[in-house]
Amino acid sequence: xxxxxxxxxxxxxxxxxxxxxxxxxxxxxxxGPTVYSDVHLGNVRTFMSFxxxxxxxxxxxxxxRYVRNITDVGHLLDSGEDRISKKAxxxxxEPMEIVQKYTNDxxxxxxxxxxxxxxxxxxxxxxxxxxxxMIDQLxxxxxxxxxxxxxxxxxxxYNKENTYGKLSGRKxxxxxxxxxxxxxxxxxxxxxxxxxxxxxxxxHIMRWKxxxxxxFPGWHLECAVMSTKYxxxxxxIHGGGMDLQFPHHECEIAQSYGTYKKEPARYxxxxxMLTVNGQKMSKSLGxxxxxxxxxxxxxxxxxxxxxxxxxxxxxxxxxxxxxxxxSNEALIAAQKGYFKMANGMRxxxxxxxxxxxxxxxDEKQKEQIEKFCDNCYYAMNDDFNTALTIGHxxxxxxxxxxxxxxxxSMAAIGKETFERMKSTFISFNEEVLGIKAEDSLPGGQxxxxxxxxxxxxxxxxxxxxxxxxxxxxKAGGIVVKDMKTGIDWAYEE
RNA sequence: GGUGCUGUGGCCGAGUGGCUAGGCAGAGGUCUGCAAAACCUCCUACAGCAGUUCGAAUCUGCUCAGCACCUCCA
Numbered sequence: 351x352x353x354x355x356x357x358x359x360x361x362x363x364x365x366x367x368x369x370x371x372x373x374x375x376x377x378x379x380x381x382g383p384t385v386y387s388d389v390h391l392g393n394v395r396t397f398m399s400f401x402x403x404x405x406x407x408x409x410x411x412x413x414x415r416y417v418r419n420i421t422d423v424g425h426l427l428d429s430g431e432d433r434i435s436k437k438a439x440x441x442x443x444e445p446m447e448i449v450q451k452y453t454n455d456x457x458x459x460x461x462x463x464x465x466x467x468x469x470x471x472x473x474x475x476x477x478x479x480x481x482x483x484m485i486d487q488l489x490x491x492x493x494x495x496x497x498x499x500x501x502x503x504x505x506x507x508y509n510k511e512n513t514y515g516k517l518s519g520r521k522x523x524x525x526x527x528x529x530x531x532x533x534x535x536x537x538x539x540x541x542x543x544x545x546x547x548x549x550x551x552x553x554h555i556m557r558w559k560x561x562x563x564x565x566f567p568g569w570h571l572e573c574a575v576m577s578t579k580y581x582x583x584x585x586x587i588h589g590g591g592m593d594l595q596f597p598h599h600e601c602e603i604a605q606s607y608g609t610y611k612k613e614p615a616r617y618x619x620x621x622x623m624l625t626v627n628g629q630k631m632s633k634s635l636g637x638x639x640x641x642x643x644x645x646x647x648x649x650x651x652x653x654x655x656x657x658x659x660x661x662x663x664x665x666x667x668x669x670x671x672x673x674x675x676x677s678n679e680a681l682i683a684a685q686k687g688y689f690k691m692a693n694g695m696r697x698x699x700x701x702x703x704x705x706x707x708x709x710x711x712d713e714k715q716k717e718q719i720e721k722f723c724d725n726c727y728y729a730m731n732d733d734f735n736t737a738l739t740i741g742h743x744x745x746x747x748x749x750x751x752x753x754x755x756x757x758x759s760m761a762a763i764g765k766e767t768f769e770r771m772k773s774t775f776i777s778f779n780e781e782v783l784g785i786k787a788e789d790s791l792p793g794g795q796x797x798x799x800x801x802x803x804x805x806x807x808x809x810x811x812x813x814x815x816x817x818x819x820x821x822x823x824k825a826g827g828i829v830v831k832d833m834k835t836g837i838d839w840a841y842e843e
Numbered sequence: 844g845g846u847g848c849u850g851u852g853g854c855c856g857a858g859u860g861g862c863u864a865g866g867c868a869g870a871g872g873u874c875u876g877c878a879a880a881a882c883c884u885c886c887u888a889c890a891g892c893a894g895u896u897c898g899a900a901u902c903u904g905c906u907c908a909g910c911a912c913c914u915c916c917a
Binding site: 431432519538540548569622623664677679680683729738745820824833839842 | 875
């Protein structure tokens with residue numbers, strides 16, 4: 351490995367060297383979606399960011415267990431209705447039909463963007479027993495109490511042995527000063543206490559019979575249960591969107607620590623928001639884009655559609671912890687950049703090192719290329735800086751193109767450097783960043799036949815035919831490249 | 844109101860005390876039947892003001908602008 355992996359830990363607010371608890375194993379937990387409606391692009395960004403984190407950890411040789419949950423109960427609206435129940439009522443469907451529908455949709459979207467599946471994808475309803483057991487344990491530990499059929503977590507007691515609010519940098523006193531008036535407050539000892547188990551109102555569909563009441567689990571409980579169940583009482587990385595930091599993740603820590611007396615995750619990573627005109631993309635603001643709208647271009651802010659890989663490329667050109675502003679112009683620029691990269695991948699894959707004992711080694715070029723390769727590791731090691739990594743890949747790409755067009759001799763950099771350049775370029779693009787050639791792009795044998803025709807026309811100096819073929823191909827998104835070394839093609843940028 | 848974050852060249856976006864990514868757009872050049880592609884070169888910025896420093900876009904302070912989160916049923 352080149353250098354050490356450092357991650358920005360939002361728990362300590364420091365960039366720290368990443369050291370797994372039980373190397374080579376790494377436990378990674380990410381809060382997944384609540385499956386009550388279509389995922390939008392902001393959601394996609396978060397899961398894509400953790401996809402790259404997952405990929406890079408594996409690339410470094412870690413044996414990663416990646417757990418990402420599906421929330422299928424307990425995530426409520428301001429009105430107190432369960433998001434899934436509400437949708438089920440509206441569409442006259444079973445809650446589980448809603449869950450299935452949007453889980454399927456979620457999986458489709460993930461696959462579209464080449465986001466790998468997690469190793470375990472547990473659901474909240476599938477872990478009710480474990481949730482009940484955790485509540486019992488918390489009650490036994492004196493950190494939870496029953497009130498009117500519901501069970502609440504006792505923040506005041508918890509705070510005697512730990513610090514509630516440390517992840518999000520909040521102080522209990524401040525929180526108390528700005529409590530909102532919400533339904534159900536009367537049952538609680540302290541307004542900051544949160545529900546572990548909630549007694550269901552008569553009209554509530556999703557409900558389970560327990561010793562406390564006919565009810566349902568609190569939203570924060572599932573993640574505490576499922577992360578520790580599959581990754582252990584202590585594990586390596588916990589991630590999620592920044593908007594979950596408070597209160598969701600704060601409550602998770604409280605529950606896990608309250609149950610096991612151990613800090614659950616050693617490193618907390620939070621992804622930043624996707625913005626539109628500087629504002630957070632969110633359903634409630636009505637400024638969210640659905641993946642399919644972006645792909646088809648069916649949106650008033652878009653002049654055209656963009657392919658999934660273009661979107662992936664666009665998102666990875668920023669760092670996961672920065673906000674990323676979404677615009678038509680930025681996407682067009684990203685599209686050109688992506689095609690350039692995709693062309694480079696196609697070229698390098700076909701390229702084989704040709705021995706030439708006559709050639710003299712160009713030490714300067716060789717050194718540069720070696721440095722660019724090292725830089726890819728340094729960039730990813732620096733808190734998964736995909737934007738910087740892409741920059742270095744473009745530097746490598748220049749060398750690849752120069753060799754391809756005969757402007758730089760392959761032999762001049764030597765076999766070793768050539769092979770390293772090739773494998774670094776391909777693996778960082780494909781394995782680490784998950785950038786690949788778009789399935790929908792043209793290519794293959796037919797194209798070769800046409801190009802042969804082109805070449806023959808060219809040799810015969812039949813320039814009318816040459817121009818005709820060239821413009822016909824261009825109309826199909828293919829640009830012909832006449833080089834000293836031969837004829838090739840590229841995706842039009 | 845509390846807490847935190849951000850402000851980078853025409854645009855997007857990294858970086859974060861001296862070596863000053865990358866992409867897109869623009870200019871010039873090489874190559875070419877003409878082009879395109881590709882390569883080379885150029886355009887060298889860090890909201891404003893003050894301070895610390897030999898040196899700041901990077902640290903400190905203030906100002907301005909913008910954003911995010913603010914529970915327990917988000």
